[in-house]
Amino acid sequence: MPSVSYRGERVELEAGESVLDALLRAGFEVPSSCRAGACQACVLRAENGEPGAEAQVGLRPAQRDLGCFMSCMARPSEDLEIAEAGLPSSKVRLLDVLGWGGEIFRIRLEVPLGFAYRGGQYVQLVRPGALIRAYSLASHPEDPWLELHVRNHPHGKMSGWLTSAEPGAELEVRGPAGDCYYQAEDPNQPLVLVGMGTGMSPIYAVLRDALRAAHRGTITVIQGARTTDELYLEAELEALGSARNVTLIRCALEGPPGDPRIGDAVERTLEACPSFKGCRVFLCGGAAQVNALKRQAFLRGARLQEISSDPFISGAVSA
């Protein structure tokens, strides 16, 4: 029978036994709940070996690509090396910091060797002092850098450090992770892309990717910001927005009186999309707005599996 290696121990599987049952029998504590491949509480990651398709049913494509599987459903036919469903890590240097209007900055980092990702996925950055924050990747794998869009929060421990760091500063990058990337399942499907604040970072990457793949369906892009100054990427978005099938809506909560761009991104999105039936939806930005839009998109007909959302949660901020 095949065996599984976990935390330095090798456990031989008994006939018909799942990976979860074998680990529990060997005395490991692995969280689990339904034990029927539904609740995903027992997800682990295969570093080597094939866990089997049955153990990955219902997982997100990005999770499957990382080797994640439900241990309760895994009855592998080959040896597996498994670990917690955590992320791979590498050291990189900071290349460039550029102020982009308001409190928004563009940060570029070296691409770690062998780093395979899709634009719109996210990484965890670890700076000296073991501080960790997650950022989405605005770059495309063909770009010679990783690009992040960062809001400099007042008292932000990571954003303050990043936006004032010198090129050459060393950081750890963990990931990539997340499923907020263009998946090209159906080139005719309408896309709705909403980026609020620096949530525009993954949206920009998805838009670039979709247009590179010659996506044929309509693409509605909504950029929302706090102030009109922070409607960054203007030239880049206007250029991409000139494609025949792209509708670009840019709005900010505050700006000069009478500016037609003043408006709320959630409201503008719902006006532009009375129905989400059949749409592939990407929502990125502050958690409250993203979660509100996600619910509305679902209630207006989008399938849950066709909504990718990245709610940004600010790290704890010390006063």
Add this chain to the structure above:
Amino acid sequence: MSVYEQLGGAAAIDAAVDIFYRKVLGDDQISRFFDGVDMEQQAAKQKAFLTMVTGGPNNYSGKDMRSAHARLVSQGLDDGHFDAVVGHLGGTLKELGVADELIAQVAAVAESVRDDILGRQKQAV
């Protein structure tokens, strides 16, 4: 043969979750109980629930049902809310073309966990 098998197994349950969850979330009587929950996790739980009530593979116990809903009971979850959810369950299965007698079977399974979900002692029938 279980309703789960007659429906077509796990793939059919996936389709049912989408319909069921949209009905539940669109119902103003009960939607507040879903405020702030992760929609994917919730859908996974609903899949497990639909799998259970249709007689598919599951290992849920009354104790799981009780602890999972304790927080909602403290927020006022009651028989009316439970009835609304069972109504949406029936509506979902009807939309999927399930025969009334099978829907009744499923509703009976859901009924059997009512007291667990509402955090009560089993009532004599």
